[in-house]
Amino acid sequence: MLLKNEIVKIEIVDITDEGNGVGKVDGFTIFVPGTAVGDKLRVRLVKLQKHFGYGIIEEMLEPSPDRIEMDCSVYRQCGGCSLRHISYQAELAIKQNWVTQHLRRIGGITAPVLPIIGSPQQDRYRNKTQCPIRDDGQGVCLGMFGKRSHRVIQCTDCKLNPPHFKLILQTVQDFCKEQHISTYNEEKHDGLLRHVYIRDAQATDETMVCLVINGDEIPHSDLLIKQLIANCPSVKSIVLNINKAKTNVILGKTCKTLWGKDHITDILCGVKIELSPLSFYQVNREGAEQLYHIAADFAELTGNELLLDLYCGAGTIGLSMAHKVHELIGVEIIPAAIENAKQNAINNGITNTRFICDDAKGAAAMLKQQGLTPNVVILDPPRKGCEPEVLQTVADMNPQRIVMVSCNSATLARDLAVLQTLGYQTIKAQPVDMFPRTTHVEAIIMMTKCGSEGEK
Structure with missing residues (x-):
């Protein structure tokens, strides 16, 4: 029987999708953060459950060949990256395995999983950051939340962010x-400045600074404006984003422009995209262009289709395919994002579009009642996936x-399993790494109606 604080020798044989290494002691599973496949370690057991436990590295006996030199002073404390201690090729192999295993084990999907496509950039790729700002008892602290906590780790130069974000923060x-x-303060629900939120339009070199506040205005804002633009x-x-709610949700629903424009403009897949603080936009622009080109290939558009883009955000993915279809209908629940999508279509001279502000379930039902029969449906849901009614x-x-x-x-695997019971089959899957050094990975799936001409 293993005991808490006991030190055991283990070899790491796998990595979970939370970034923890997996080892075994007499068949008992131990999860160890910050490890790599092939590490041989002495591990101190810090938490034991009936069928598994957690440990921390006590001594490195033999490092994995996948390990690389640490290049971030706050990596161990910060909750942003989880795979920064291993080579990028090893990271891609891990993510390929995650997608494959989820599809097989959760969804029962046996379709081919194509080799993962890596990100064009592994560092400095993010076009957005949301940094909490707090008083840690010794002064103003700004950076990232620590792992599994709401303690802010001071860091103004995250290696995933562009260098000029550091100047802003x-x-x-x-x-x-100074002011x-x-x-x-989350516990007391007082204090003014909650988050500093930055968006970057990399193609046009435009940056938006959004200050999330628990109030209506910031004192001495004119001075802040002068300092930021200088x-x-x-x-x-x-922009100010007003969030007076006692919640962990970062953004409120109301925005007020302090200076300059109320949006910035980026270019993605040749389409000009207006971005407001509330718009959804992929954080890795170059990776998103890869992602959307693959999605268009999977859609097999000929120019005659009605394309339905659910969860469309600012319309980015649908608008990138609009020139390949007869008509595009986009659906999004956030009003500001729909207004962005409509304006994006106008700005690009795209006239074969219609955008609806509703949740995916309500809009899909409405379109069904109107007798619309889309040839292709794009589903790009949030992390929680699709509601059964939508599917x-x-x-x-x-x-x-x-x-x-x-x-x-x-x-994704769960939703695919549902769609397969509803008359669709999965043809192929393509993992795409949009989030290097983190435990997130994107995947694109092609499904066809069973018995249709598009069936492979």
Whole structure:
């Protein structure tokens, strides 16, 4: 029987989709964070359950060949990266296995899983960051939440962010210290500044700074504006987001422009995209272009189709395919995102589109009542996946093909299993790494109606 605080020798044989190494002692599974497949370790057991336990590294006996030198001083404390200690090729192999195993074990999917496509950039690829700002008892602290906690780890230069984000974050942090701006306290629900949220349009070199506040205005905002535009010339928009709710949700529903434009404009797959603070947009622009090209290939568009894009956000994925279809209908629940999508279509001269503000379930049901029968449906749901009613309604529309884009292969596998009971078969899966050094991975799935001409 193993005991808490006992030290055991183990070899890491696998990595979970939470980033923990897996080892065994006499058949008993031990999860160890910060490890790599092939590590041989002495591990201290810190938590024991009936069938598994957790340990921490006590001594490295023999490191894995996958290990690389650490290049981040806060990696062990920060909750942003989980795979920064292994080579990128090893990371891709792990993510390929995650997607394959989820599809097989959860969904019973036997379709081919194509070799994973890596990100063009492994560092500095993010076009968005949301940094909590708090008083840690010794002053203003700005950075990332620690792993499994709401303790802020001071870090203004995350290696996943572009270098100029550091200038913005340091400017805001210095401003708060100099002007005695209060920061949010989650337990007491007081203090003003909650998060610093930055968006970047990499194709146009436009940056938006959004300050999430527990109030209506920031004192001395004119001074902050001057400092931001002086320190970072790419800043074209400075916005307040009002969030007075006692919640862990980062953004509130109301935005107020302090200076500049209320949006920034990026270019993705040749389409100009207007982005407001509330718009969904892929955080890895170059990776997203790869992702959307594959999705278009899977859709097998000929120019005659009605394409339904559920969970369309600012319309990015649908608009990138609009020139290949007869008509595009996009659906999104966030009003600001739908307005962005409509404006994006106008700005690009795309006239064969219609965008509906509703949840996917309600809009799909409405379109079904109107007798619309899309030839292809694009599903790009949040991490929780699709509601069963949405999957049923989509199947009832009888599209020839369904292309699903997912950042959670576990819920993806669950949804595919449901669609397979509704008359669709999975043809192929393509993992795409959009989030290097983290435990997230994207996957694109092609499904066809059983017995249809598109069946492979």
